[in-house]
Amino acid sequence: MRILMTKFVKKAEVENSWYEIDAKNAVVGRLAAIISKIIRGKNKNTFSPHMDHGDFVVVKNIEQIKFTGKKFQEKIYYKHTGHPGGIKETTPEKLYKKKPEETLKLAVKRMLPGGALGKKQLNKLKIYKGNEHPHSSQNPKILDLSKLNRKNIRAE
Numbered sequence: 001m002r003i004l005m006t007k008f009v010k011k012a013e014v015e016n017s018w019y020e021i022d023a024k025n026a027v028v029g030r031l032a033a034i035i036s037k038i039i040r041g042k043n044k045n046t047f048s049p050h051m052d053h054g055d056f057v058v059v060k061n062i063e064q065i066k067f068t069g070k071k072f073q074e075k076i077y078y079k080h081t082g083h084p085g086g087i088k089e090t091t092p093e094k095l096y097k098k099k100p101e102e103t104l105k106l107a108v109k110r111m112l113p114g115g116a117l118g119k120k121q122l123n124k125l126k127i128y129k130g131n132e133h134p135h136s137s138q139n140p141k142i143l144d145l146s147k148l149n150r151k152n153i154r155a156e
Contacts, residue, residue: 009046009053016124018056018140020133023104024064026145028092032107034145035059039121040112052117058126058135062101067092077106101127 019038023031037043041053067075072092080087092103108125112118126135 007046008048009051011051014046014051014053016055018058018135018138020058020060020135020140020142021145022061022142023059024061025066027066027068028104028107029068031059031065031145032104032111034143035104035108035125036111039108039124049113050117052120054121054124056124056126056135056138056140058128058133058140059101059104060128060131060133062104062127063129065100065104072096100129 021031021035035057038057039054041047041051041055043055044053047053075092076089077092077095078087078089095102095106104127105122105125109118109122112121126133
């Protein structure tokens with residue numbers, strides 16, 4: 001009888017790559033789902049939920065992102081300051097006017113695990129307005145959202 005052992009990848013063996021996504025006319029939730037899979041490392045066959053296997057993601061043209069339905073005006077984001085009566089609320093429309101990159105960052109953050117691992121993984125997300133970004137020296141692979149489906153996300 002043959003016993004198969006699961007191989008666990010050590011921290012030193014993890015290879016991080018870079019991906020570039022153009023957010024032009026992309027829907028926030030669908031884009032956030034794709035980004036969170038890549039950042040967590042679920043697109044790799046060495047995925048372990050307790051380790052950071054994820055890759056870096058650079059998102060450009062964030063000012064051209066879309067919301068479906070009436071979410072842009074009617075969705076409400078809540079946060080609490082920690083003081084009594086300190087609950088604050090805002091809509092994506094108000095948040096978008098101040099910081100357009102924060103709408104996508106919040107969506108991705110809520111798809112990642114809580115705690116230290118989730119914070120570490122969220123730091124792998126780089127969001128920029130416009131077409132230019134300072135990460136071209138990392139030679140990011142370009143992901144085309146129009147051709148992307150679940151099968152294409154897998155890393156070789």
